[in-house]
Amino acid sequence: MYGGIEAGGTKFICAVADEKLRIIEKISIATTDPQTTFNQVFAFFDQYPIDALGIGSFGPIGIQPSQENYGHILATPKEGWTNVDLLGQLKQRYKVPIGWTTDVNAAAFGEIKRGAAQGKRSCIYLTIGTGIGGGVVMDEAVFQGISHPEMGHLFIKRDPEDTYQGTCPYHKDCLEGLAAGPALAARSGIKGEDLPLDHPIWDLQANYLAQALMTYTLVLAPEVIVLGGGVMNQNHLLKKIQQQFTELMAGYTETPPVEEYIIRWGLPNESGVIGTLLLAQKELEDKKNRSLS
Amino acid sequence: MYGGIEAGGTKFICAVADEKLRIIEKISIATTDPQTTFNQVFAFFDQYPIDALGIGSFGPIGIQPSQENYGHILATPKEGWTNVDLLGQLKQRYKVPIGWTTDVNAAAFGEIKRGAAQGKRSCIYLTIGTGIGGGVVMDEAVFQGISHPEMGHLFIKRDPEDTYQGTCPYHKDCLEGLAAGPALAARSGIKGEDLPLDHPIWDLQANYLAQALMTYTLVLAPEVIVLGGGVMNQNHLLKKIQQQFTELMAGYTETPPVEEYIIRWGLPNESGVIGTLLLAQKELEDKKNRSLS
Numbered sequence: 001m002y003g004g005i006e007a008g009g010t011k012f013i014c015a016v017a018d019e020k021l022r023i024i025e026k027i028s029i030a031t032t033d034p035q036t037t038f039n040q041v042f043a044f045f046d047q048y049p050i051d052a053l054g055i056g057s058f059g060p061i062g063i064q065p066s067q068e069n070y071g072h073i074l075a076t077p078k079e080g081w082t083n084v085d086l087l088g089q090l091k092q093r094y095k096v097p098i099g100w101t102t103d104v105n106a107a108a109f110g111e112i113k114r115g116a117a118q119g120k121r122s123c124i125y126l127t128i129g130t131g132i133g134g135g136v137v138m139d140e141a142v143f144q145g146i147s148h149p150e151m152g153h154l155f156i157k158r159d160p161e162d163t164y165q166g167t168c169p170y171h172k173d174c175l176e177g178l179a180a181g182p183a184l185a186a187r188s189g190i191k192g193e194d195l196p197l198d199h200p201i202w203d204l205q206a207n208y209l210a211q212a213l214m215t216y217t218l219v220l221a222p223e224v225i226v227l228g229g230g231v232m233n234q235n236h237l238l239k240k241i242q243q244q245f246t247e248l249m250a251g252y253t254e255t256p257p258v259e260e261y262i263i264r265w266g267l268p269n270e271s272g273v274i275g276t277l278l279l280a281q282k283e284l285e286d287k288k289n290r291s292l293s
Numbered sequence: 294m295y296g297g298i299e300a301g302g303t304k305f306i307c308a309v310a311d312e313k314l315r316i317i318e319k320i321s322i323a324t325t326d327p328q329t330t331f332n333q334v335f336a337f338f339d340q341y342p343i344d345a346l347g348i349g350s351f352g353p354i355g356i357q358p359s360q361e362n363y364g365h366i367l368a369t370p371k372e373g374w375t376n377v378d379l380l381g382q383l384k385q386r387y388k389v390p391i392g393w394t395t396d397v398n399a400a401a402f403g404e405i406k407r408g409a410a411q412g413k414r415s416c417i418y419l420t421i422g423t424g425i426g427g428g429v430v431m432d433e434a435v436f437q438g439i440s441h442p443e444m445g446h447l448f449i450k451r452d453p454e455d456t457y458q459g460t461c462p463y464h465k466d467c468l469e470g471l472a473a474g475p476a477l478a479a480r481s482g483i484k485g486e487d488l489p490l491d492h493p494i495w496d497l498q499a500n501y502l503a504q505a506l507m508t509y510t511l512v513l514a515p516e517v518i519v520l521g522g523g524v525m526n527q528n529h530l531l532k533k534i535q536q537q538f539t540e541l542m543a544g545y546t547e548t549p550p551v552e553e554y555i556i557r558w559g560l561p562n563e564s565g566v567i568g569t570l571l572l573a574q575k576e577l578e579d580k581k582n583r584s585l586s
Contacts, residue, residue: 253353
């Protein structure tokens with residue numbers, strides 16, 4: 001039996017699944033202070049004899065096993081959570097193999113194994129909602145360098161007529177500062193979900209996102225890019241992004257046909273939690289393989 | 294004995310080295326038409342009993358073994374070279390294992406094994422000269438997706454006072470279009486090497502390059518970024534880039550101290566050819582390991 005935790009700044013989604021990854025029970029716990037939250041997480045998983053656990057956490061997180069902050073949540077605006085040893089708490093409670101990565105890496109893993117990127121060996125998953133974040137799978141494994149990707153915070157070419165200063169507390173007008181949900185709302189004075197389809201902001205939004213997808217393509221060259229998150233509920237946006245991406249790339253490198261290359265998520269709102277269950281499964285398999293060899 | 298070819302649009306540098314990678318002979322051949330160039334390459338390597346060959350080529354190139362264009366040079370402005378089967382020509386002539394990647398990937402491999410990034414497991418090598426191009430090593434291996442990195446062509450946030458249109462024939466004001474040698478010269482009316490140290494263009498140049506390094510950091514999180522190429526002969530530029538990088542990142546993710554993180558190449562003008570010899574060695578070792586297992 002596998003356990004999965006998609007640990008977000010607003011809620012923790014916890015699930016248990018059988019050996020075929022069929023979800024048996026799933027609950028959502030509000031993210032309050034760490035101890036209260038952990039107690040609810042423990043109360044849920046204590047009911048099940050889990051063999052492995054997968055965690056996809058909000059970040060930034062420590063991912064270098066050799067470093068002291070491994071398994072911790074690092075500097076976060078979420079009150080009370082900076083330096084919390086999330087992985088350590090779970091390890092202490094459950095003596096099972098535990099997979100550990102970011103929420104968006106887990107979602108990318110979910111999308112490639114069970115979602116829109118199924119059958120591929122590499123993908124990027126980008127979520128565009130309250131923030132913008134990306135996860136990467138290369139050669140069927142979660143991709144991380146000395147730190148995990150933070151692909152929402154790159155700078156892009158601004159439209160000369162766009163004078164909005166941006167919402168990012170670190171970089172002001174990075175991609176997240178210009179194109180996440182709060183920026184859309186602040187700029188137009190209208191909440192994203194209420195913005196009319198013909199509002200000019202959608203073209204700007206598509207251009208900014210397409211620039212980022214072009215950058216990811218030029219650096220990582222994945223087989224497919226999967227888009228998810230609240231802002232992608234705007235159905236007309238995908239086509240605009242595809243068009244702008246094609247124009248911006250100007251045929252420079254060969255990419256798959258754009259309708260197959262830039263696609264919508266296949267597991268809406270579930271990529272993350274399914275990804276954590278898959279991570280749990282992989283962690284258990286890896287452990288078995290290590291003990292065999 | 295190993296052979297290495299750094300195949301550039303201006304010249305092919307060919308070298309042979311002994312089993313310890315000590316260079317025995319190295320020549321430079323002008324890149325003219327393919328047949329003339331190949332004849333000179335063959336004349337050089339025919340003299341030596343090479344056991345393996347490494348090629349780092351100007352791009353774009355085909356890197357997917359399953360595709361027909363594998364080993365070919367793809368659409369290139371270099372006259373006569375589009376669709377030339379560079380790898381195939383060498384394979385036909387020399388029945389030895391051959392490693393195949395881009396010139397900048399080879400240089401990244403050279404820098405991590407023998408140059409400024411020695412001892413690391415991951416690095417980015419960025420060359421800033423006539424063009425801007427990058428190579429990537431992750432987990433000690435050359436990194437490629439379905440295509441190789443083309444990291445010089447991403448868009449960056451333009452300085453509002455910079456109205457230069459850019460030199461890139463595909464994207465106009467992408468990084469290469471704004472910050473490679475030709476852009477520097479066209480913008481200032483002075484050749485890069487003659488530009489005074491206090492010319493304001495250097496701050497702009499540092500800002501644009503620092504933005505790109507920030508993007509690479511957020512996407513790939515390498516252990517170190519190595520800068521090379523003609524423009525980096527400007528000694529004062531490195532410090533400006535380091536300063537701007539630190540300011541732009543604004544402490545957002547943890548990176549190594551900037552003086553150790555953004556550094557100058559350790560094998561000036563030789564990273565590429567040494568990288569191809571190392572690729573040859575690796576190809577031979579991989580082949581031996583495959584036949585053992």
